[in-house]
Amino acid sequence: MKRIITSITLLCSVALFAQETKPTFEKQGDLIKGTFYHDNGQVRQEGFYKNKKLHGKWVSYDATGKKISMGQYNNGIKTGKWFFWNEDKLSEVNYTDNKIASATTWSDKNNVVVNYNNQ
Numbered sequence: 001m002k003r004i005i006t007s008i009t010l011l012c013s014v015a016l017f018a019q020e021t022k023p024t025f026e027k028q029g030d031l032i033k034g035t036f037y038h039d040n041g042q043v044r045q046e047g048f049y050k051n052k053k054l055h056g057k058w059v060s061y062d063a064t065g066k067k068i069s070m071g072q073y074n075n076g077i078k079t080g081k082w083f084f085w086n087e088d089k090l091s092e093v094n095y096t097d098n099k100i101a102s103a104t105t106w107s108d109k110n111n112v113v114v115n116y117n118n119q
Contacts, residue, residue: 031056038063050075071095 021037032049042065047058053076060069071082071093078095085091088108094101103116 047073 021039021041023034023036025035026033028048030050033046034049035046036044038044038061040063042063043061044063045058045060047054048056050056054073055075057070057072059067062068067085069082069084071078072080077098079098080095082093082095083090084093089105091103091105093103099118100116101118103114105114107113
């Protein structure tokens with residue numbers, strides 16, 4: 001009997017943690033705000049849609065809630081400055097027509113700066 005209760009408890013625990021957290025969508029004016037989640041319930045990504053295309057500010061987070069990227073879309077196309085955080089590095093990437101125009105990466109280690117220009 002003890003083994004059966006332990007098995008049932010274990011199965012219920014696994015089922016609770018295995019549940020997928022579904023995205024949420026809410027209308028805000030002429031935009032739809034989408035919020036997507038990690039399996040642990042933390043926000044994974046949030047941003048807006050307009051006419052079923054990514055539009056406006058989008059932000060991504062890791063499973064602990066730390067911001068890992070931020071940028072803008074204009075009717076489904078990456079545009080302007082995007083920022084990417086990775087451990088001790090910050091990258092600023094400039095997009096033109098959904099393509100990387102230039103990028104700069106800064107590192108806390110030894111104050112390293114790496115530039116890229118696609119022009």
